[in-house]
Amino acid sequence: MTDPAADLLPEGLEDRLPQSTAAVARIERAVLGVLDAHGYDRVRPPLIEFMQSMARRMDGVKTRHLFRFVDPKSLRTLALRSDMTVQVGRIAATGLANASRPLRLCYAGQVVKIAGSQLDPRRENLQLGAELIGSDSVAAAAEIVELAIASLEAAGATGISVDFTLPDLVDTLAVQEFPLTPEQVVAVRRELDAKDAGGLKEAGGEAYLPLLYASGPFDEAIEKLAGIDTVGVLASRIEGLRQIAHRVSGRARLTLDPSERHGFEYQSWFGFTLYADGVRGTLGRGGTYSIGGTDEAATGFSLYPEELVEAVKAEEPRQNTVFLPLGHDPAAGAKLRAEGWRTVAALSEADDPARLGCSHRLEGTAPVAI
Amino acid sequence: MTTALTFAVPKGRILDEALPVMARAGVVPESAFNDKGNRALSFATEDGAMRIIRVRAFDVATFVAFGAAHAGIVGSDVIEEFNYSELYAPVDLDIGHCRLSVAEPKDASVYSPGNASHLRVATKYPNLTSRWFERQGIQAECVKLNGAMELAPSLGLSLRIVDLVSSGRTLADNGLVETDVIMPVSARLIVNRAALKTDARVAQLVERFRALSESEAA
Numbered sequence: 001m002t003d004p005a006a007d008l009l010p011e012g013l014e015d016r017l018p019q020s021t022a023a024v025a026r027i028e029r030a031v032l033g034v035l036d037a038h039g040y041d042r043v044r045p046p047l048i049e050f051m052q053s054m055a056r057r058m059d060g061v062k063t064r065h066l067f068r069f070v071d072p073k074s075l076r077t078l079a080l081r082s083d084m085t086v087q088v089g090r091i092a093a094t095g096l097a098n099a100s101r102p103l104r105l106c107y108a109g110q111v112v113k114i115a116g117s118q119l120d121p122r123r124e125n126l127q128l129g130a131e132l133i134g135s136d137s138v139a140a141a142a143e144i145v146e147l148a149i150a151s152l153e154a155a156g157a158t159g160i161s162v163d164f165t166l167p168d169l170v171d172t173l174a175v176q177e178f179p180l181t182p183e184q185v186v187a188v189r190r191e192l193d194a195k196d197a198g199g200l201k202e203a204g205g206e207a208y209l210p211l212l213y214a215s216g217p218f219d220e221a222i223e224k225l226a227g228i229d230t231v232g233v234l235a236s237r238i239e240g241l242r243q244i245a246h247r248v249s250g251r252a253r254l255t256l257d258p259s260e261r262h263g264f265e266y267q268s269w270f271g272f273t274l275y276a277d278g279v280r281g282t283l284g285r286g287g288t289y290s291i292g293g294t295d296e297a298a299t300g301f302s303l304y305p306e307e308l309v310e311a312v313k314a315e316e317p318r319q320n321t322v323f324l325p326l327g328h329d330p331a332a333g334a335k336l337r338a339e340g341w342r343t344v345a346a347l348s349e350a351d352d353p354a355r356l357g358c359s360h361r362l363e364g365t366a367p368v369a370i
Numbered sequence: 371m372t373t374a375l376t377f378a379v380p381k382g383r384i385l386d387e388a389l390p391v392m393a394r395a396g397v398v399p400e401s402a403f404n405d406k407g408n409r410a411l412s413f414a415t416e417d418g419a420m421r422i423i424r425v426r427a428f429d430v431a432t433f434v435a436f437g438a439a440h441a442g443i444v445g446s447d448v449i450e451e452f453n454y455s456e457l458y459a460p461v462d463l464d465i466g467h468c469r470l471s472v473a474e475p476k477d478a479s480v481y482s483p484g485n486a487s488h489l490r491v492a493t494k495y496p497n498l499t500s501r502w503f504e505r506q507g508i509q510a511e512c513v514k515l516n517g518a519m520e521l522a523p524s525l526g527l528s529l530r531i532v533d534l535v536s537s538g539r540t541l542a543d544n545g546l547v548e549t550d551v552i553m554p555v556s557a558r559l560i561v562n563r564a565a566l567k568t569d570a571r572v573a574q575l576v577e578r579f580r581a582l583s584e585s586e587a588a
Contacts, residue, residue, distance in 0.1 A: 161568045198462030
């Protein structure tokens with residue numbers, strides 16, 4: 001007798017079975033192919049690191065969300081990675097400190113967090129991404145946005161939508177244009193985050209209200225933002241956004257939400273969020289930032305394709321598979337594999353090709369559809 | 371993008387005030403919506419462009435946060451309680467005003483050597499309550515109740531309660547006094563973040579409600 005509860009998986013974790021794994025593998029391969037083709041070299045950081053080293057690289061990594069434990073060897077705190085971007089930052093600052101810039105790196109791997117939320121219960125995610133280290137210029141940002149869109153296209157996402165934002169907007173405006181005390185900056189940012197018009201007024205950020213409404217389709221929203229910026233402190237940012245939008249126009253639906261801060265805790269002047277049709281929530285995000293410790297400028301993006309996999313896994317096409325009966329010609333099987341077929345060899349007379357998921361059967365040297 | 375927009379409205383208190391506002395923004399439910407005998411939970415709008423679902427206030431926030439509904443109307447108390455990252459509240463509808471307050475018995479014992487570091491509080495809003503007490507340096511042990519909070523102090527369930535207060539009558543009738551206001555509450559238009567970014571109709575809906583609230587403020 002088996003006890004079904006004995007093999008229960010912890011909350012927020014799941015086994016991916018063949019069909020969804022096929023979708024994950026296809027997406028991962030497609031995205032890494034695009035990144036490699038654009039000159040991004042893949043790196044493979046470890047799953048576990050000293051917590052301190054991960055924490056110092058970026059403000060956005062909250063150590064309380066990390067799986068932590070004490071290293072029996074060094075007696076220091078170890079953590080499982082929750083974001084590979086910080087690891088790539090560390091590599092750029094250490095192992096590849098002397099490599100010439102701009103440095104183009106990409107990565108793919110599993111990341112975990114210690115607790116899920118009701119909205120996002122998943123505790124393990126696949127993260128795929130690319131970092132352009134040594135530059136946070138408009139040209140770098142445009143390259144990264146274009147690369148992110150190309151990656152999603154290759155992954156099979158449709159109806160791609162990119163939402164631009166200016167993560168340091170409030171800090172920039174609070175200096176002079178719409179002055180705020182440091183405590184108010186925190187509150188105003190929070191209410192802008194939730195797009196809470198009522199809350200924003202209560203937090204003393206009434207001057208920031210127009211920002212809430214300067215969002216929408218890129219061309220309209222950028223005009224509204226330019227209208228708000230009477231002093232011109234945002235002029236270079238607005239011009240940068242226009243250039244980036246121009247470079248990717250026609251490839252995706254573009255929107256602008258200048259005050260968006262969700263998930264942009266460590267980004268500097270530019271950030272973007274990626275969406276696709278039929279995929280719940282965000283598919284990925286990116287932007288400009290500086291690597292903690294060295295303050296080197298960088299631009300990058302990360303995709304979290306799990307929800308895309310959920311959306312496409314039922315339709316993931318099964319590859320043609322040919323059944324090789326007992327006593328078949330091994331050379332014929334090898335030839336078919338070389339041509340891209342999958343083969344399933346019989347172990348006994350009782351093997352049934354259809355039940356083993358085969359679409360074809362080898363007869364002589366040619367596959368015949370079942 | 372041919373699916374109808376789904377709009378979630380809360381049962382009860384806010385709904386009566388919300389319906390005229392919705393009507394002015396062009397969201398008018400079909401007549402079956404007002405038929406008390408009708409047990410359906412989902413209704414079309416008169417123009418057929420939207421679907422209106424009627425659920426509990428707390429569930430309005432959840433439906434919208436998950437993207438199961440595109441937009442909805444709910445009190446800011448509920449928004450704060452969940453603090454969902456996927457929820458935007460772009461328009462303050464200026465209806466359903468009340469406040470969320472801490473209350474305790476009128477004749478609470480005055481014995482208070484120093485400040486408490488731990489308190490038991492009965493409330494419908496455990497997250498909001500523990501966050502507020504945390505900021506005062508107090509670890510609040512919240513007892514989640516779904517109604518009749520006012521009974522808790524007199525029966526010894528907890529000394530304090532956190533609940534919505536509008537006139538203060540219910541508190542007074544149960545021998546309680548309001549000690550602190552945690553937040554003023556009003557009804558907000560809420561939308562799902564991804565829906566706002568990817569579906570132009572959601573942005574248009576926000577724009578209609580916003581124009582309405584601005585013309586009323588003027």
